[in-house]
Amino acid sequence: MNEILKINHLKKTYHTLEKETVAVKDFSMSLEEGEFIAIVGPSGCGKSTILSILSGLEEKTDGDIFLRDKQIGYMLQTDALFDWLTILDNCLLGLKIKGELTEEKKEYVIALLKKYGLGDFLNSYPNHLSGGMRQRVALIRTLSIKPDILLMDEPFSALDYQSRLTISDDVYNILKEEKKSLIMVTHDIAEAISICSKVIVLSERPCTIKKVFPIHLTNGSTPIENRKTPEFPIYYDQIWKEIDYEP
């Protein structure tokens, strides 16, 4: 397998007037091409911080990040769609900012939208869309710049349970089909196990890696199907204990 991202002993300290917060103490991981990795951990432990550093929104305090000439796409916790732009224009935003808005790339984005069930909504505005559809638009907006690695920060936490299940399947299929790699932060253990092939459990803040669970499911396929495999509840139990029950 081909390693495309490596993080060694990442550290991040925030400074504010009141105090100094060590958000990430020591975090290392590596990501291979096409691999899906989930990061789970208690809230406030520094998960979003790790993604922000990877995407260049925050400076790291210490440690090394090796990125092999790969483009990173960051999907935020909220869909952050601009309600004054059409669905298509929302999805073209990244290209427009980068000054790479060519006819060809526009066609690519339109094709993506059509392929993933948004063809009828190219010229609609975001407030006409359901939560799940908005999330799909946000994903395609991220995909528009053809990233190799996707970072997702609790991407479905705003949705109801039913939509979460469907959209996990959608996203999984889209990412597998477009041959992307994924690092996903979530507090939903079931989501982590059903989508990813590796689950990293973080400790309380300042976060370090507590345990890494490689996930092997017999007859694994899409996230919804994965939830029905015999190993699923066992992993769930193990990870749940790892996060919650520590004195």
Added chain:
Amino acid sequence: MSREQKNYLKKRKRKKLLIVSLQIFLLLFLLGLWQIAANQEWINTFIFSSPNRVIKTILNLHQDGTLYHHIWVTFYETILSFLIGTLLGILIATILWWFDVLAKVLDPYFTVLNSLPKVALGPIILIWFGANIRSIIFMAVLISIVVTILNIYQGFQNVDPQKIKLMKSFRAKKWQICMYLVFPSNFQTIMATLKLNISMCLIGVIMGEFLVSKEGIGYLIMYGSQVFNLNLVISGIALLSIMATFLYLLIQCLEKFFVKKN
């Protein structure tokens, strides 16, 4: 369309018609009452005038041709100061958003300037700029611009941080964040400020005309009060009410135009 829907629409229409007719009726009633009170000498028409006299005064102004000149002068001054105040205000708000240190430095000055009654500066303005249109424009701009800057700057600051994060994740430059996010997401704020601004400018212009006392509706009112011609004063006020309404409608049309364009 179902019958229920039709009935509902009809009902709504009838209600709206009722409200408008009551509004007109109220106006006519008050005017009529005023006229009757004047005819019956319940009120002293020398001080309180009457609708009849107001109409006559305006007709006189129309006949000697000065009416349109005064209206035009006030209108022109208001629009000019509105344009200057709005554009300059948006520009300054943008600069403050861009350089947040500057915004922090200037913050106490804006607070003072905002609470200072600008009329107090009238005499100085008159001395600095002279008794001419420049004083009037300066006065009106001064009154409208501080509120413009504060309102719009606050709107700029309230932009959703997640959306800014999104822009940054695409490596957007500051001017791109400004053009693609900050301006469009503040369309409502800007429109609300424009509506406020146009009436502020009219206030400023009338105050300026009081001071400068050369031409315009403010001058008519001032002059009328000096020669104790209350007919003229009240005619001036009537003209002002009409102009204020007209200007408000103008901004509303502007808003509709922009909404449609988007």
